[in-house]
Amino acid sequence: MLQPVRKQTLSDAVFEQLRDRIVHGELEAGSRLPAERELCELLQVNRGALREALKRLEQARLVRMHHGGATRILNYRDEAGLDLLPALLVDPEQPLNIQVAESVLEMRSALAPEMARLAAIRGGPQAAERLEAIVHDMHESRANLDSLHELAMEFWAEIARASNNIAYRLVSNTLRESYRQFRSLLTGILAREYRDHDSYAAIARAVRHADSVAAQNRAAALTRIGESGVASVLETLRLEGTAR
Numbered sequence: 001m002l003q004p005v006r007k008q009t010l011s012d013a014v015f016e017q018l019r020d021r022i023v024h025g026e027l028e029a030g031s032r033l034p035a036e037r038e039l040c041e042l043l044q045v046n047r048g049a050l051r052e053a054l055k056r057l058e059q060a061r062l063v064r065m066h067h068g069g070a071t072r073i074l075n076y077r078d079e080a081g082l083d084l085l086p087a088l089l090v091d092p093e094q095p096l097n098i099q100v101a102e103s104v105l106e107m108r109s110a111l112a113p114e115m116a117r118l119a120a121i122r123g124g125p126q127a128a129e130r131l132e133a134i135v136h137d138m139h140e141s142r143a144n145l146d147s148l149h150e151l152a153m154e155f156w157a158e159i160a161r162a163s164n165n166i167a168y169r170l171v172s173n174t175l176r177e178s179y180r181q182f183r184s185l186l187t188g189i190l191a192r193e194y195r196d197h198d199s200y201a202a203i204a205r206a207v208r209h210a211d212s213v214a215a216q217n218r219a220a221a222l223t224r225i226g227e228s229g230v231a232s233v234l235e236t237l238r239l240e241g242t243a244r
Contacts, residue, residue, distance in 0.1 A: 010049035015056045016087075017043070022062050022073055023088055029075035033063065060084060082174040086181055096182055098234050104178055105230055109223050111171060112156065115163045116203055116219035120212040123162030128208035130158050135200045148194040149187045153179065155200060159219075162207065189233050193226035 008016075021027045033039065033054075040050050054071060057063045061079040065071045076084060085104065091097040119127060134155045141147035153176055160172035179186055187194075199222040206215035 010045045011052035011056070014043055014045055014049055014053035018053065018057060019060070019062060019084075019087055020090070022057075023076060023084065027073050029073050031073050032070040033073065082171060085174050086178045089178055089181060096185070101230070101234055104175060105227055105234075107171070108175060109220075109227050111168065111175075112159070112223045113216045113220040115156075115159050115165070115168050115172070116206070117212045117216035118165055118168075119159045119162035120207045120210055120215035122164045123207045125208065127158065127162035128204055131155065131162075131204035131207055132201075134158065135197060135204050138194070138200060139197050142195060142197070145187050145191055145194065149183065149190070152190070152194050152200075159203070159207075185233075186230070189229045190226045192229060193222060196222060196225060199225075 018027070018033075027033070034042065036047060036050060040047055043050065054063065054065060058065050060083060061081065062074055062076055062084075063071050064074055074080075085100070088100045089096050089104070134151055138148055138151045138155070141151060157172065157176065160169045163169070199218050202218045203215055203222070206212070206218060
């Protein structure tokens with residue numbers, strides 16, 4: 001299907017091009033970026049757009065700018081934060097970066113049960129009501145995978161809110177943004193997980209009854225369903241990449 005064309009400013013385009021070259025290793029950690037005048041000529045942009053892009057790269061901890069001196073590439077693995085994760089998932093030679101996707105999968109499997117445990121302790125009846133409403137909508141939409149995908153994302157976002165842990169919420173936001181890039185790929189793979197309404201209902205029920213053990217165990221079991229499906233697809237992609 002056709003996708004809406006995203007309007008970009010010059011600084012956005014410069015930022016994304018330099019960011020991608022850094023994370024894909026074309027600009028190596030420790031090396032220096034060319035001088036501003038040279039970069040402007042190479043990229044065909046004005047100095048204002050370039051400086052704005054460089055400032056964003058510095059805020060993302062991809063470069064370090066020295067006043068009156070060089071701009072050096074940082075090792076993003078040691079310096080950058082979770083905001084970089086969606087960009088890292090993109091692989092120029094494959095549908096996605098398999099190693100990064102596996103890392104996201106491992107984080108999701110570790111995070112979801114703990115968020116559910118805290119949601120059961122801290123969420124209370126209001127959180128349970130919101131979760132139960134989402135589960136009801138999932139049951140009503142069981143034949144529509146696209147709707148189930150959105151509702152599943154909403155369910156885990158509500159679990160993150162109910163956990164009352166700001167760090168978990170921010171990590172959850174990053175994971176959700178990462179999923180959006182590969183929605184068409186993930187929706188089919190996670191279909192069996194999305195359709196396990198009994199598990200979603202059991203988690204909501206555990207939150208209502210403040211049963212943290214049940215919430216944690218059902219969340220772990222639910223995410224294992226999706227984990228096995230995604231792991232299988234990633235292995236297929238790895239084998240296809242080896243065969244090339």
